[in-house]
Amino acid sequence: MRTVKDEALDVLASIGSIETEYPPAPYRPLDQYHSKPSKIRVAGAGAGATGICLAYKLERLLDPGTWELTLFEKNQHFGGTWFENTYPGVACDIPAPMYTYSFDPNPNWSHYFAYGSEIQNYFEDFAKRHGVQKYMKLNTKVVEINWDGNQGIWNIVLQDQVTKETWSDWAHVFVNGTGLLNTWKWPEINGLFNFKGSLMHSAKWNHEVDFANKTVGVIGTGSTSVQILPQLQKIAKQVKVFMRSPTWISPPFGGTALATLRKGAEVSLSTRQYKFTEEDKQRFRDDPEYFLEFRREIEAEINIMFEMYMQGSDVSKNFKKLIAEEMKRRIGPGQEKLLDFIIPKWSPGCRRVSPADGYLEALVSPNVEPVYGEIDYISKKGIVVDGQEHEMDILVCATGFQPAFKPPFKVCYSSFG
Numbered sequence: 001m002r003t004v005k006d007e008a009l010d011v012l013a014s015i016g017s018i019e020t021e022y023p024p025a026p027y028r029p030l031d032q033y034h035s036k037p038s039k040i041r042v043a044g045a046g047a048g049a050t051g052i053c054l055a056y057k058l059e060r061l062l063d064p065g066t067w068e069l070t071l072f073e074k075n076q077h078f079g080g081t082w083f084e085n086t087y088p089g090v091a092c093d094i095p096a097p098m099y100t101y102s103f104d105p106n107p108n109w110s111h112y113f114a115y116g117s118e119i120q121n122y123f124e125d126f127a128k129r130h131g132v133q134k135y136m137k138l139n140t141k142v143v144e145i146n147w148d149g150n151q152g153i154w155n156i157v158l159q160d161q162v163t164k165e166t167w168s169d170w171a172h173v174f175v176n177g178t179g180l181l182n183t184w185k186w187p188e189i190n191g192l193f194n195f196k197g198s199l200m201h202s203a204k205w206n207h208e209v210d211f212a213n214k215t216v217g218v219i220g221t222g223s224t225s226v227q228i229l230p231q232l233q234k235i236a237k238q239v240k241v242f243m244r245s246p247t248w249i250s251p252p253f254g255g256t257a258l259a260t261l262r263k264g265a266e267v268s269l270s271t272r273q274y275k276f277t278e279e280d281k282q283r284f285r286d287d288p289e290y291f292l293e294f295r296r297e298i299e300a301e302i303n304i305m306f307e308m309y310m311q312g313s314d315v316s317k318n319f320k321k322l323i324a325e326e327m328k329r330r331i332g333p334g335q336e337k338l339l340d341f342i343i344p345k346w347s348p349g350c351r352r353v354s355p356a357d358g359y360l361e362a363l364v365s366p367n368v369e370p371v372y373g374e375i376d377y378i379s380k381k382g383i384v385v386d387g388q389e390h391e392m393d394i395l396v397c398a399t400g401f402q403p404a405f406k407p408p409f410k411v412c413y414s415s416f417g
């Protein structure tokens with residue numbers, strides 16, 4: 001059958017003086033009429049807050065019928081951070097009224113710093129309301145993407161997380177939504193896997209393990225550890241916290257906005273959590289303008305602290321003094337060793353500031369023992385520091401992630417076209 005190209009070449013040949021091979025290879029006229037619409041094919045890696053938002057936005061920014069999207073998600077369920085992190089005490093430390101998509105406020109948060117499961121529910125509810133799930137291909141890991149410049153497409157190598165089979169797909173546009181805090185890591189400590197008790201990482205909590213009346217070791221002083229300790233302290237017989245570095249524990253972010261809801265009932269700088277009353281929630285629901293103003297107030301209060309990150313600024317100096325005093329007050333008298341270790345010599349903001357509810361109070365509880373310094377190695381029975389073995393039944397590594405900006409899959413360019 002003669003194609004459009006054949007017809008075109010005949011016309012060019014009949015003119016004679018024009019090169020019949022024009023336009024030269026590798027250009028190929030498509031076998032279709034001019035400007036025939038074609039769908040743009042988009043692939044996203046990850047169905048956390050980013051991937052879910054991508055689907056929502058594409059539906060609103062692009063014309064219906066002109067695009068298609070697949071969100072490849074390695075887990076059996078979506079939600080990312082809030083699906084994976086289920087350790088005791090997991091919560092946001094940015095006030096929850098801010099921890100939503102800006103265009104989808106949630107007047108129903110139960111707590112000012114919402115707990116992980118409620119945040120996961122927010123994303124589940126959002127995905128359901130906006131039909132985002134239909135774009136997701138779960139249990140499917142992006143292993144490699146390969147740019148083919150001749151075709152103008154990304155070839156994508158995928159792996160089924162259940163069968164481990166691999167296959168390929170392609171897209172014109174590839175969006176990486178795999179999160180900076182998704183690849184958790186074991187600490188590099190000699191003998192870690194020699195430990196004979198229960199060993200777990202904060203990002204892969206083992207809910208089968210019972211902490212009641214057990215001796216527990218927790219490694220780390222980061223944002224995760226400070227949320228876990230107050231919870232374990234309440235149930236374990238003893239908790240040993242292995243602290244290699246100091247950390248700033250701050251008053252709550254957004255505390256002033258909250259004071260208007262507390263109506264002066266609580267004045268302690270260190271009490272960060274607040275349970276919204278039914279009256280608060282009703283007002284947020286009934287009066288979106290008021291709710292927006294409340295959210296703006298929190299945002300302004302947080303943004304104004306930006307100067308804290310400027311070395312030598314008044315805000316940095318004043319904040320350093322304020323939070324050091326507040327940490328001392330919360331730790332209380334007779335804790336010179338802890339105070340000397342935990343209050344950093346550097347300014348707040350050099351490392352993430354954690355507004356940790358109950359952390360300092362837990363650290364000075366009778367059943368908690370801070371252990372300072374580098375870990376020598378891990379034995380069958382526990383952790384060895386400065387030659388002293390600390391025996392334990394359970395070891396929790398709150399040792400963080402690999403927050404590299406490098407994608408967690410291979411990126412190749414087979415041709416630039």
Ligand SMILES: Cc1cc2nc3c(=O)[nH]c(=O)nc-3n(C[C@H](O)[C@H](O)[C@H](O)COP(=O)(O)OP(=O)(O)OC[C@H]3O[C@@H](n4cnc5c(N)ncnc54)[C@H](O)[C@@H]3O)c2cc1C
Pocket residue numbers: 045046047048049050051072073074075078079080081082085090091092093094099140141142143177178179180181182224408409
């Ligand atoms: C414990 C914890 C508390 C936090 N609290 C706050 C907070 O209070 N405020 C704040 O602003 N931020 C907080 N964060 C940061 C949080 O990660 C972000 O706010 C947000 O959830 C990131 O969403 P995301 O979709 O970009 O990434 P993620 O939520 O990490 O989602 C990435 C998704 O990509 C998937 N994925 C990864 N690799 C692949 C692959 N190769 N193929 C296919 N899928 C893949 C993952 O399974 C995951 O579902 C917190 C993080 C942690 C870990």
Ligand SMILES: NC(=O)c1ccc[n+]([C@@H]2O[C@H](COP(=O)([O-])OP(=O)(O)OC[C@H]3O[C@@H](n4cnc5c(N)ncnc54)[C@H](OP(=O)(O)O)[C@@H]3O)[C@@H](O)[C@H]2O)c1
Pocket residue numbers: 091092093094181187188189202219220221222223224225227242244245352374375398399400401
């Ligand atoms: N918003 C929230 O409420 C919240 C909660 C949790 C997490 N997060 C997010 O998640 C990020 C990661 O937090 P994270 O606490 O999980 O990780 P992190 O901040 O990286 O802290 C890891 C901790 O483990 C310690 N550690 C690592 N390897 C060790 C080793 N070999 N020996 C001894 N100690 C070791 C680190 O000590 P060193 O400091 O000495 O390296 C550090 O104290 C945060 O920055 C934050 O963005 C947020």
